[in-house]
Each structure stands twice: as structure tokens, then as C-alpha cells.
Amino acid sequence: MSRKTMTRRRLIRICVTLAFALAAFPAPAEYADVVLNKRSEKEGVRPVVFSHWFHRIRFRCKVCHFELGFKMRAGANDVLMADIIDGKFCGMCHNNNIAWGADRCDLCHSGRPGLKSGIYGGHQTLGPGRW
Template structure:
């Protein structure tokens, strides 16, 4: 193997190390940034953006301090799987789902759009934050 060839290979290795270091560094720096939402936050966007409002973000942590799981998941009929609940504003205004409390009595009413429809445009529905289930490949 000639000297020039060796030099060429070394140069290649060096460049490989440098490029992978840069890539890893960027990954490491970016990783914590994208979504740092709370564990158990749920995005509702099946209808929201189609209807011209922001997606809804439901914080489990906030509600859990005030209500046991059973209140919404047994009394109010929310199924325990993100995406299984079809929640329409018409139902809420009639006092179903969120509307059981969000009625200007226990909590703010359905006219306060911006307090629930708080999500960034383009969010996908689902449980966000922490290690949501969906298979080992997700971690």
C-alpha cells in the first residue's frame, strides 16, 4: 500500500470521526428540546384544526390533583385510551365529557376557547410526554 493511499485512508477515518462527532453532538443538544411536555398530557386534534381552532391539550397532572381518575373514566365516560373518545363541542356544551365541569360552575365554561385549545398547530392526537406506551421500540 503506497503512502498516499495510507494517507487517504487516515484522512477518511479522521473525517468519519469528525462528522459522526458533529452529528452526535447536534443530536444530543437537540434531543431535550422538541417536546418537554408533562407526562400524561393528551393532545386532541381529531376535529380541532379542521374546525379552525388550535388542538386541545389536556393535562392529566392538573386534573389528577383535583379529581380521582374514576370521576372522568367512570362517571363521565372517558375511555382509557387516547383516540377512543370522540369529544365534540356540541356534547361539551350539553354537559357531556369536559362539559360536566367546564360549565362556568366547577370550571370555566365552553366559551373560553383559548384556555383549552392551547396546542401548537399541526400536533398529532395522542398521549404525549414521558414514555408513552406503544411498544419497546418507542424508548
């Protein structure tokens, strides 16, 4: 076997090993997960993790972003528990009728303490954007 082939094989082996090693690490948060922590921790509860994938299976974007008026920018919506209990924002569905009610605090306030508000998740794009 020529030296060139040996090097090429070694290179290929390294690439395959690297690919498997990378694949063995679980991805970070799911793409488009949003953490809301403007007030949560100050009020003594865990930050909220809002998963777009979970909601998207059940509702089209337009339900929250058109009918309910959620602005499409992380941090642009001032969500207060009082409003949710009044049936606004998340409370439109989280009312023990369409989805679990606002009394099930832990189900939404399930985030890791110390997280900053914003969009999280792997599988790109985490560019310079202001999401």
C-alpha cells in the same frame, strides 16, 4: 497518579458533565399530556392539550373515567363541542360552575398547530404500546 486513576477520573468527569448537560435540557411535555386534534384544526382552532397532572390534583381518575365514562384509550372518545356545551364529556365540569365554561375556547385549545392526537410527555414509557 497512575494512568488507571487518570482514566477513571476522566471517565467520572465526563459522566458528571453529561449528567449536568442532560439535566440542563428541559423535559418535553409533562407525562400523560394528551393532544386532541381529530377536529380542532379542521374547525380553525388550536388542538386541545389535556393535562392529566392538572386534573388529577383536583379530581380522582374515577370521576372522568367511571362517572363520566371517558374511555381509557387516546382517540377512543369522540368529543364534540356540541356535546360539551350540552354538559357531556368535559362539559360535565367545564360549565362555568365547577370549572371554566366552554366559551373560554383558548384555555383548552392551546396546543401547537400541527400536532397529532395522542399521548405525549417525557419520563417514559414510550414503548411499542398503543396509547
